[in-house]
Amino acid sequence: MQAFTRHIHPGWLIIAPLMLMVIALYLGPILNILWLSVTDPEPGLSNYAKLAESDALIRIVWTTVRICIITTMFSVTLGYSIAYAMVHCHQRQKNYMLTLLLVSFWISILVRTFSWLMLLGRKGLVNGTLENIGLIAEPIAFMRNELGVLIGMVHYMIPYAVLPLLVSMQSLDTRVMDASRNLGASSTQTFWRIYLPLTLPGLVASTLLVFILSLGFYVTPAVLGGGKVLMVAEYISVQLLVTLKWGTAAMLAAIMLTGVLAMLWIMSRFMKLSTVFGGAAR
Amino acid sequence: MADLADTGSLQVRNVSKLFGTFRAVNNISLDIQKGEFLTLLGPSGSGKTTLLMMIAGFLDISEGDIALDGSSIAQTPAEKRNFGMVFQGYALFPHMSVRDNIGYALSVRKRPTSEIRARVDEMLELVQLQDFADRKPGQLSGGQQQRVALARALCFAPPVLLLDEPLGALDKKLRVEVQEQLKDIHRRVGTTFIYVTHDQEEALSMSDRIVIMRDGAIEQIGTPQELYEQPVNQFTASFLGKSNFIQQDGKTYALRPEKIDLRKGAGHAEARTSGVVRSITYFGSMQRVIVDASDGTEIEVDIDVWRNSEALNEGDTVDLLWKDEAAVELQTG
Amino acid sequence: MHDRQFKKEMLQDSAQAYKKGRMDRRTFLALCGASGVAMSAVMAGDAEAAADHVVMWNWGGQSEECHGSAIGDAFTAKTGKGLKFDTSGPLEGKIKEMVDSGNVTADVADADLFNAVSLGPTGHLEPIDYSVVSKEKTLPGYALEYGVSIILYGYAFVYDTEAYGDNPPQNWADFFDTAKFPGMRSLYKWANGSLEAALMADGVAGDALYPLDMDRALAKIKSIKDNSLYWGSGSEAHSMVVNGEVSLGMVWQNRGRNIENDTDGRYKLVNNQAMAMPGAYIVPKGNPAGAAVMDFIATAQEVPAQLALLDCLGMTPSNPEAFGQIPEDQQPYAITSAMNIDKIVYNDPDWWGKNGGDAVNAFLEAIS
Numbered sequence: 001m002q003a004f005t006r007h008i009h010p011g012w013l014i015i016a017p018l019m020l021m022v023i024a025l026y027l028g029p030i031l032n033i034l035w036l037s038v039t040d041p042e043p044g045l046s047n048y049a050k051l052a053e054s055d056a057l058i059r060i061v062w063t064t065v066r067i068c069i070i071t072t073m074f075s076v077t078l079g080y081s082i083a084y085a086m087v088h089c090h091q092r093q094k095n096y097m098l099t100l101l102l103v104s105f106w107i108s109i110l111v112r113t114f115s116w117l118m119l120l121g122r123k124g125l126v127n128g129t130l131e132n133i134g135l136i137a138e139p140i141a142f143m144r145n146e147l148g149v150l151i152g153m154v155h156y157m158i159p160y161a162v163l164p165l166l167v168s169m170q171s172l173d174t175r176v177m178d179a180s181r182n183l184g185a186s187s188t189q190t191f192w193r194i195y196l197p198l199t200l201p202g203l204v205a206s207t208l209l210v211f212i213l214s215l216g217f218y219v220t221p222a223v224l225g226g227g228k229v230l231m232v233a234e235y236i237s238v239q240l241l242v243t244l245k246w247g248t249a250a251m252l253a254a255i256m257l258t259g260v261l262a263m264l265w266i267m268s269r270f271m272k273l274s275t276v277f278g279g280a281a282r
Numbered sequence: 283m284a285d286l287a288d289t290g291s292l293q294v295r296n297v298s299k300l301f302g303t304f305r306a307v308n309n310i311s312l313d314i315q316k317g318e319f320l321t322l323l324g325p326s327g328s329g330k331t332t333l334l335m336m337i338a339g340f341l342d343i344s345e346g347d348i349a350l351d352g353s354s355i356a357q358t359p360a361e362k363r364n365f366g367m368v369f370q371g372y373a374l375f376p377h378m379s380v381r382d383n384i385g386y387a388l389s390v391r392k393r394p395t396s397e398i399r400a401r402v403d404e405m406l407e408l409v410q411l412q413d414f415a416d417r418k419p420g421q422l423s424g425g426q427q428q429r430v431a432l433a434r435a436l437c438f439a440p441p442v443l444l445l446d447e448p449l450g451a452l453d454k455k456l457r458v459e460v461q462e463q464l465k466d467i468h469r470r471v472g473t474t475f476i477y478v479t480h481d482q483e484e485a486l487s488m489s490d491r492i493v494i495m496r497d498g499a500i501e502q503i504g505t506p507q508e509l510y511e512q513p514v515n516q517f518t519a520s521f522l523g524k525s526n527f528i529q530q531d532g533k534t535y536a537l538r539p540e541k542i543d544l545r546k547g548a549g550h551a552e553a554r555t556s557g558v559v560r561s562i563t564y565f566g567s568m569q570r571v572i573v574d575a576s577d578g579t580e581i582e583v584d585i586d587v588w589r590n591s592e593a594l595n596e597g598d599t600v601d602l603l604w605k606d607e608a609a610v611e612l613q614t615g
Numbered sequence: 616m617h618d619r620q621f622k623k624e625m626l627q628d629s630a631q632a633y634k635k636g637r638m639d640r641r642t643f644l645a646l647c648g649a650s651g652v653a654m655s656a657v658m659a660g661d662a663e664a665a666a667d668h669v670v671m672w673n674w675g676g677q678s679e680e681c682h683g684s685a686i687g688d689a690f691t692a693k694t695g696k697g698l699k700f701d702t703s704g705p706l707e708g709k710i711k712e713m714v715d716s717g718n719v720t721a722d723v724a725d726a727d728l729f730n731a732v733s734l735g736p737t738g739h740l741e742p743i744d745y746s747v748v749s750k751e752k753t754l755p756g757y758a759l760e761y762g763v764s765i766i767l768y769g770y771a772f773v774y775d776t777e778a779y780g781d782n783p784p785q786n787w788a789d790f791f792d793t794a795k796f797p798g799m800r801s802l803y804k805w806a807n808g809s810l811e812a813a814l815m816a817d818g819v820a821g822d823a824l825y826p827l828d829m830d831r832a833l834a835k836i837k838s839i840k841d842n843s844l845y846w847g848s849g850s851e852a853h854s855m856v857v858n859g860e861v862s863l864g865m866v867w868q869n870r871g872r873n874i875e876n877d878t879d880g881r882y883k884l885v886n887n888q889a890m891a892m893p894g895a896y897i898v899p900k901g902n903p904a905g906a907a908v909m910d911f912i913a914t915a916q917e918v919p920a921q922l923a924l925l926d927c928l929g930m931t932p933s934n935p936e937a938f939g940q941i942p943e944d945q946q947p948y949a950i951t952s953a954m955n956i957d958k959i960v961y962n963d964p965d966w967w968g969k970n971g972g973d974a975v976n977a978f979l980e981a982i983s
Contacts, residue, residue, distance in 0.1 A: 056983075060980075114854075123858050222847055226845060227846065227847065230980075235979065240708045241706040243707075244708055244733070
């Protein structure tokens with residue numbers, strides 16, 4: 001007992017109940033999902049075997065990964081430009097931009113999704129205008145396909161991409177950029193050799209955030225994809241609510257969880273993750 | 283060191299900087315010799331950093347012109363001026379090693395790797411950091427970071443080195459040490475140093491010449507000795523060292539505390555004034571005595587402890603003596 | 616399971632003790648905490664004793680109002696009990712989860728009859744008490760052990776009269792014929808109705824659909840995939856048509872009238888070969904109001920309730936007594952009206968209850 005108390009700081013005892021609660025409330029359901037994935041409908045790895053057997057499942061996973069990667073690339077690139085502009089413009093314009101950014105957070109995803117239909121749909125504003133001025137004969141299929149899903153998702157994700165980048169850029173010591181110029185570096189050189197590496201933690205944070213959030217996308221692909229772009233999140237929901245194949249749902253959830261953890265692990269090989277999540281850079 | 287014989291003089295001509303209607307720098311003219319160690323000294327808000335930033339090219343000049351060796355650089359962007367700079371807080375590149383920091387200027391100029399390597403080694407030796415080449419700035423002490431910043435700024439052999447309060451972040455003991463190193467490096471590289479500080483001791487101990495600034499304008503320019511011995515006005519006199527101000531015949535004179543002779547008792551023939559000792563403060567090498575003079579003013583006197591073995595007590599009556607040349611007549615205002 | 620049951624009973628006893636003042640609030644809350652049960656859940660369970668109302672689990676929106684006026688008022692008049700709503704949508708997975716968790720808060724779910732086939736035998740539903748509910752007041756085959764059809768809705772289609780004015784599409788074969796009827800079409804995303812339509816288009820007779828030939832149906836679906844959009848909710852189906860995204864749209868027949876109105880008659884409803892879907896009331900196992908809910912279901916079967924549901928929601932009566940009383944202006948949109956009833960085909964809840972999950976997945980995989 002003495003050895004026990006010697007090695008465990010008494011402070012732990014104070015937070016122990018909370019920690020146990022976190023473990024119970026957070027790890028519990030995750031373990032439950034993992035458990036379900038190997039027990040429902042019967043014990044064994046049959047759910048996972050489906051991944052190998054079913055082309056369709058692989059296709060759904062692949063569609064999801066592909067769309068998430070493209071969404072992340074565009075969101076983060078656009079987000080980077082927006083954050084850059086916000087950091088480098090006047091305070092008034094910056095407040096204005098920040099307000100717009102936050103307002104878009106408050107607009108429901110359904111409203112945003114259907115707004116895109118009104119704007120870019122077959123009979124939408126853009127197609128209507130282009131047809132009226134005679135630029136096109138047939139409406140351009142922006143919506144109800146993968147392009148539509150991407151447009152909707154990138155639009156939704158940009159604010160999420162901007163915020164970590166904004167924090168990262170704002171906390172930069174601007175004198176470092178002055179130093180680079182002073183030492184003879186052109187703006188381009190300064191950007192690639194100083195600015196980008198120093199905002200890399202923000203860039204990684206933004207990428208992870210957007211990618212992981214994209215994996216859970218459901219409404220936008222369902223509506224803007226015209227039913228033809230099936231992503232994992234929607235498929236899981238169908239398995240849970242409609243077809244009652246909870247084992248399949250749990251298996252896919254477990255795969256996604258593993259995928260995200262693997263991604264974090266690979267990232268941690270290249271950089272200290274604590275810097276990404278706001279810890280001190282060393 | 284690189285040959286800098288022919289370059290490095292700066293001409294500042296009627297330069298002003300306006301922020302809105304506020305004149306942060308007001309019509310300053312200044313000639314800086316090549317190889318000179320020139321200090322811009324002044325309290326915060328005096329415009330010294332603004333002037334330095336205009337020389338560096340980070341701030342546009344509102345009025346006037348700045349020239350290097352006689353040709354204007356007002357339109358040359360910062361990255362083309364080839365001035366080294368040591369920033370306040372150093373502004374080292376945290377993601378690069380010491381070696382890459384120092385070699386940065388050469389690397390962006392696309393110089394061959396071997397040349398960069400050799401030159402960086404040379405700089406590492408100059409600032410005594412040979413063993414730290416592969417560390418990141420975050421792994422160095424404040425003094426070491428300061429030296430990296432210096433080496434980085436000097437690596438491309440700039441004709442002019444600008445230093446913006448480079449010792450501000452160091453503790454006092456280290457600061458004195460680094461002052462010595464800086465002076466030594468200045469001697470060895472022969473580059474023009476323009477040094478901004480609000481610390482009068484730093485300015486006095488390092489500079490060839492000091493420019494005392496206030497409210498965007500120059501109060502006085504001169505060698506440390508000139509400024510100390512011959513302050514032109516009350517501001518200079520009190521900003522650089524301590525000074526008593528004596529009113530006589532409608533004129534004001536500055537009188538340094540160490541130039542006053544204090545005699546115990548009253549009635550000395552050459553006594554300029556007399557008074558009563560109010561307080562004595564012991565500083566080791568000297569004592570500071572505050573005397574309530576008979577005319578109601580307060581006079582500070584610094585006396586060598588060892589030369590005045592005679593015990594002095596608060597409340598003692600004393601006579602104060604000084605030579606004519608010790609009192610410097612000041613411009614009014 | 617026994618353990619959970621025990622805890623629940625213990626807490627219900629405590630709840631009564633608490634109400635009578637024998638136990639102080641803190642002791643009661645501590646007990647609740649110890650059993651890991653939220654207090655509200657216990658109180659809801661406590662309603663079993665009082666049962667002064669039944670809770671209907673539906674999809675909210677207009678149906679809340681309509682179910683209240685069409686059934687709730689008559690039910691209250693008859694039994695003195697009230698009607699409350701849970702509008703979170705009784706999907707099969709949610710019913711299963713509610714019953715499995717032991718925290719049943721709904722008495723009757725506005726669901727599909729095939730849910731009764733899949734959830735009944737697994738112990739998630741209460742059997743329908745046919746001494747209170749009538750087997751005669753619904754279509755034959757639609758009064759099952761664990762659920763009874765109260766209304767019918769149908770998979771029909773609308774077409775763009777401007778696109779196909781002179782020679783309009785008549786049946787599912789035309790709907791699937793992209794050569795004769797070019798343009799985009801929309802189908803239901805969760806397979807139901809879409810599979811039957813595909814088979815009929817491929818030449819299978821309406822009364823010989825089941826068991827569904829999945830391969831044949833999916834091949835037909837895939838053949839028009841490039842010209843198809845798929846909707847997941849009634850409002851989505853509606854907007855695809857109204858926004859002109861499709862020239863031929865499969866819709867729930869009860870939306871037909873609104874679509875015709877919203878497009879000023881440009882789109883027209885076709886009820887030929889409409890697939891009648893039995894919407895059913897099912898009772899989650901261990902429902903709080905107990906047997907009282909059977910009175911409610913019986914009330915919903917009555918002709919006035921049936922006609923009110925048609926009027927309010929556009930849902931077609933399933934009680935044959937009501938068929939003849941459908942008002943004239945509603946007849947084109949009610950699939951069991953005299954003008955439509957001979958042209959429609961009937962969904963088999965048994966097949967869907969047993970094969971629905973696999974069918975939905977196969978369909979999703981085919982269209983994605």
